[in-house]
Amino acid sequence: MNSELVLRADVAVVGGGPAGTWAAIKAAESGADVVLLDKGHTGSSGATASAGTGIWYVDDVPELREAAMASREGLGGYLADRAWMARVLDETHARMEELGRVQRYPFPVGPRGPIRDDLQGPEYMRRQRLRVQRLGVRILDHTPALDLLLDGDGVVSGVRAVQRRSGETIEVRAGAVVLAAGACAFQSKTLGCDVDTGDGALMAVEAGAVLSGMEFSSSYAIAPIGTSLTKTAYYSWATFYRADRTVLEGAGSARGRSVIARTLLSEPVFARLDRATPEEQAAMRRGQPNFFLVFDRLGINPFTDFFEVTLLAEGTVRGTGGVRIASTDCATDVPGLYAAGDTATRELICGGFTGGGSHNAAWAAASGSWAGQGAAAFARRRGVPSTVRPTGTVALRPGAAADVEPQEILSEVQRTVLPLDVNYFREPARLASALGALDDLWGRSRDGLTATGEGLFRAREAAAMTAHARWMLHAALRRTETRGMHRRLDRPDQDRSQQHRLLVGGLDELWSAPEPQWLAGGRAA
Amino acid sequence: MIELVLAERCIGCDRCIDVCPTQVFDRGADGVPVLARQPDCQTCFQCEAYCPADALFVSPHVVPLPPDSPHRDGGALDRADLLGGYRRELGWGRGRSLGARTAVGPAYPD
Numbered sequence: 018m019n020s021e022l023v024l025r026a027d028v029a030v031v032g033g034g035p036a037g038t039w040a041a042i043k044a045a046e047s048g049a050d051v052v053l054l055d056k057g058h059t060g061s062s063g064a065t066a067s068a069g070t071g072i073w074y075v076d077d078v079p080e081l082r083e084a085a086m087a088s089r090e091g092l093g094g095y096l097a098d099r100a101w102m103a104r105v106l107d108e109t110h111a112r113m114e115e116l117g118r119v120q121r122y123p124f125p126v127g128p129r130g131p132i133r134d135d136l137q138g139p140e141y142m143r144r145q146r147l148r149v150q151r152l153g154v155r156i157l158d159h160t161p162a163l164d165l166l167l168d169g170d171g172v173v174s175g176v177r178a179v180q181r182r183s184g185e186t187i188e189v190r191a192g193a194v195v196l197a198a199g200a201c202a203f204q205s206k207t208l209g210c211d212v213d214t215g216d217g218a219l220m221a222v223e224a225g226a227v228l229s230g231m232e233f234s235s236s237y238a239i240a241p242i243g244t245s246l247t248k249t250a251y252y253s254w255a256t257f258y259r260a261d262r263t264v265l266e267g268a269g270s271a272r273g274r275s276v277i278a279r280t281l282l283s284e285p286v287f288a289r290l291d292r293a294t295p296e297e298q299a300a301m302r303r304g305q306p307n308f309f310l311v312f313d314r315l316g317i318n319p320f321t322d323f324f325e326v327t328l329l330a331e332g333t334v335r336g337t338g339g340v341r342i343a344s345t346d347c348a349t350d351v352p353g354l355y356a357a358g359d360t361a362t363r364e365l366i367c368g369g370f371t372g373g374g375s376h377n378a379a380w381a382a383a384s385g386s387w388a389g390q391g392a393a394a395f396a397r398r399r400g401v402p403s404t405v406r407p408t409g410t411v412a413l414r415p416g417a418a419a420d421v422e423p424q425e426i427l428s429e430v431q432r433t434v435l436p437l438d439v440n441y442f443r444e445p446a447r448l449a450s451a452l453g454a455l456d457d458l459w460g461r462s463r464d465g466l467t468a469t470g471e472g473l474f475r476a477r478e479a480a481a482m483t484a485h486a487r488w489m490l491h492a493a494l495r496r497t498e499t500r501g502m503h504r505r506l507d508r509p510d511q512d513r514s515q516q517h518r519l520l521v522g523g524l525d526e527l528w529s530a531p532e533p534q535w536l537a538g539g540r541a542a
Numbered sequence: 543m544i545e546l547v548l549a550e551r552c553i554g555c556d557r558c559i560d561v562c563p564t565q566v567f568d569r570g571a572d573g574v575p576v577l578a579r580q581p582d583c584q585t586c587f588q589c590e591a592y593c594p595a596d597a598l599f600v601s602p603h604v605v606p607l608p609p610d611s612p613h614r615d616g617g618a619l620d621r622a623d624l625l626g627g628y629r630r631e632l633g634w635g636r637g638r639s640l641g642a643r644t645a646v647g648p649a650y651p652d
Contacts, residue, residue, distance in 0.1 A: 057563025066563075067586035123643040137642040139591050139632055159565060181565055206604045211584035212563050244602045245585040253650050297648040304647025306631030307587065311602040314613070314624060 020177060020188035026052040026155070027396040028389070029176050029191035031162045031217065033059025034066070035378065036358025037197035038145035039112065039385030040392070044195070045152040047393035052189050053154050054178050056161035056198075056212050056474070060146030061139070063199055064334055064359075065378065067209025068248060069138035069305065073366075073379035074113050075106055082106055089376075093337075093368020094500035094511065096230075096518055101365035104345075108383035120144040135304070136378065138209075160187065161474035162216060164409025165194060165224040165354070173224055173353035174402040177409070184470030190405060192396025193353045195388045196221055196340065197381075200333035200359035201485040203431055207238055207247040207329045214478040215333070215485035217360030221340045222484070223408045226349045227522040229341040229362040229532060232492035232503045233369045235441050236335035237278065237328035239270060239288070246311045247329050250374070251301055251319075254293040258323060260285050275504070278328055278437050287323040330435045333485070335373030336502065337363040338492070341520060341532075346391025347384050353395060355388035357381065364518055369501020410524060411459075412466045412476035421465035423472075423479035429458055430479070434486040443493050444506045452490040459483050463525070484524065491527045492519055543583045544600050545607060548616045548625075549574045551597035558589040558598060580606060587628050594635065596626030 028044040030037050033055035041053045055062055064070075075085045086102045113133040116122045122144055124131040149156060159181040166175040166188070175190040201215030218228060238247035252270035257277060259265055265286060268276040280286050293301065298320055302309055312319045333339060340349050340356040342365060347355050358381040363372035366380055407413065434440055439451050462483055468476040496519055498512035499505050518532040544566055547558075554573040563586065568578035583600075590598045601613040612618045619625050633640040 057565075058561050061561040061586075061588040061592065062563035067588060123640045125643055125646045127646070132646060135645065135647070137632070137645050139588070139634075140640065140642040158560065206584065209563070209584065209586040209588075211582075241602075243604060245604050246602065250647070250650075292651065293648070300646065300648035303641075303644050305645070306641060307628065310587065310628050310631065313627065314602045 021185040022187040024052055024187065024189045025401050026050050026189060026191045027401065028193050028195065028392045029054065029189045030195045030197060030389070031176055032197035032199060032358070032360070033146070033156070034063035034197065034199060034358060035142070035145065035381040036385035037195070038142070038149050039382050040195040040197055040357055040389035041149045041154045042152060043386045043389030044393040045154050047390055049393035049396055051154040052157065052191065053149060054157045054160045054162055054176070054189070056159070056216070058158045059149065059156050060142045062212050064209050064213065065381070066138050066142040069136060069141070069307065070378045071135050071250070071375035072109065072113065072133070072382070073106070073375040074109055074134045077110060089367065089370065092370040092501070094370065095516055096364050096368035096501065098365050105366050105379055105383040108386060109379040112382040112386060116141070116144070120148050134375070157187070161477070162198065162220065163473055163477055164407050164413055165220050166190065166405035167224060167408055168402040168405055171225065171352070172399070172402070173351055174405045177407060179471060179473045181471050181474070186473070190401055192399045192401050193355060193392035195355045195357055195392050196360045197357040197385055197388070198360050200336070200339060201482060202332045202334045203330055203435060203482055203486070204427065205330040205431070205435060206245045207331050207334065208245045210331070210334055213334055213359070215481040216477065217356070218340060218488070219477070219481040219484050221349060221351070221354065221356065221360070222522055222524060223410055224354060225351045226354060227341045227520050228338060228488055229518050229520050230338035230364040230369065231333070231488040231521050232496045232519060233338050233364070233501050234333045234336035234489040235443065235502050235504065236331040236371050236373060237274070237437065237441055238331050238335065239274070239277065239326050240329050241311065241315070241317070242325040242327045244311055246308065247331065248305060248308050251290060251305065251308060252288065254290045254297065255288045256291050258287040258289065260287065262323065278441050281328060282437060285325055288326045289321070289323050290319045291321070293320060328437065330440065331373070332489070334359055335371050335377070337367045337369060337372045338489070339363065345387065346394070347388035348391055355392045357384040357388040369503055371502055409477070411462050411480035412468055412473060417467040418465045419467040421461050423466065423468070423475040426458060426462055426466065426479035426483060430455065430482045430486050434490065440489070441504070442506055443504055445494060448490050448494045452487060452494065455483060455487045455490065459487060459525070487527060488521050492521045492529055495519060495529045543585050543604060543606055544577060544580060544589060544598065545614050546599040546616055547575050547577065548597045551595045553595045555594060557592045557594065561592045562589050590628045591632055591634065593629070596629065599625060
């Protein structure tokens with residue numbers, strides 16, 4: 018595959034969601050020449066632009082910060098890190114202040130000043146795009162990244178991508194790369210996440226990086242059946258019902274989600290937001306208008322009508338697994354490569370419990386900013402390399418038989434990994450059987466997936482989702498206990514001897530190992 | 543899933559073509575966008591949010607609707623005041639106040 022077009026930049030940022038835009042902003046502010054690529058469109062792509070989110074913003078009051086950190090430690094299975102939590106809270110505080118002042122984000126104003134713990138997705142992301150543009154960053158929309166480039170010393174030196182409209186490939190040679198390409202929700206139709214296909218993790222591992230926390234990937238969101246509306250906050254006011262309208266005891270949005278999952282294995286589940294007062298109902302409409310957009314169009318009054326719900330897989334988007342972070346500037350284990358947002362592991366602040374919503378949003382702003390600065394500093398020391406080689410495997414190497422289609426692979430991955438009795442309620446025999454099927458699928462992809470032009474990115478998405486599912490289930494088999502969101506039916510308790518993060522990696526042959534040293538004191542191990 | 547492009551409202555600005563994360567639209571011969579890849583639609587409503595002419599309608603269903611669905615009838619949607627609803631809530635467009643400024647939900651129950 019020869020690239021038709023070659024660009025040069027100090028820093029290439031892959032992904033234009035919150036993490037990627039903060040990375041581009043901070044790299045450009047450091048004086049770097051930046052190219053930002055997005056598979057879709059910077060400003061409207063991904064989970065944040067579509068859904069909006071709370072953000073882990075806590076006033077700079079020691080007691081409040083302490084309570085915010087303490088509340089997550091046990092939930093996360095004691096795998097989070099206090100020093101990282103503290104610096105993410107500090108950085109988020111600073112970035113949200115900047116968002117209001119420079120991007121002029123219209124935070125609501127309460128009696129004590131701006132209320133900065135919630136972000137409306139479309140408004141946040143369109144302002145991020147404008148800020149990136151005003152800093153002179155070159156934005157390449159509809160340009161999915163394919164693989165990373167290395168120099169002769171194994172230092173990441175750029176990225177290859179394909180321009181969807183022309184089908185032409187492009188090479189961005191850069192002194193450093195930030196991967197902020199989101200996580201993986203297996204195109205389950207969770208809101209805005211069809212673009213989150215695990216591309217970042219695949220590219221990182223192909224270039225030599227390792228992953229961490231991939232077993233924390235069993236997140237499923239409640240949605241009205243047949244819709245993409247995976248906004249779950251307001252189910253705090255819901256009662257859940259069986260088809261005969263009897264109450265489903267123990268079911269709830271937070272602690273009782275497993276009751277919903279268990280029931281869905283054999284019968285439908287209905288919900289009604291019947292615990293909200295008229296005042297709360299009015300506030301909900303103001304708080305999340307896109308939640309009601311869907312109900313209004315369906316002709317459902319969610320406060321008075323029963324509506325059928327389902328659970329949609331959110332994989333590592335609301336899980337916490339991703340590329341291992343090796344230092345405080347969000348460098349990975351490969352020189353020249355930085356990871357941010359959902360592409361990176363969020364265990365540092367969440368441990369093994371979902372980073373969904375507010376923690377992921379805080380992590381995106383903080384890790385994106387650090388990765389952008391780190392990448393700019395690395396590129397400044399190094400310059401832009403001239404000789405590079407590609408690292409991509411599946412669909413990017415000659416010789417494949419062209420006897421399998423991406424859609425075939427995708428359907429098979431979804432059928433294998435999405436079922437609740439595989440990935441939510443985890444049990445060794447079913448995990449092993451699913452992993453075996455996925456290993457076969459990886460082999461078929463490697464030997465049979467080939468594509469040209471625009472089709473390259475669909476082939477790479479299929480490969481990335483296959484790889485992602487394998488890393489998830491491999492790690493889920495290896496962690497022989499229940500911890501955080503990882504639920505092993507055969508091992509329902511926490512095992513003290515497994516109180517460590519679990520690294521996973523490999524392409525044809527997978528491996529896993531406890532993280533040798535914990536990141537401590539906000540410094541690299 | 544995106545169901546309608548109302549040609550009589552469309553001003554041919556190409557915003558939907560640009561902002562759609564999954565490239566559902568192509569520019570038609572007459573300048574009005576066509577649904578070239580409807581099955582790729584992820585039902586994220588971004589095209590509607592960005593359409594300055596309220597000329598698009600995204601149904602909340604993640605699969606295409608039958609031709610006789612009211613969600614494929616521009617006149618019926620207009621009469622039901624369902625066109626441009628997302629944009630109205632966001633407060634995007636001249637003379638509107640930004641929704642983000644007043645987006646404060648209720649305090650969560652314990």
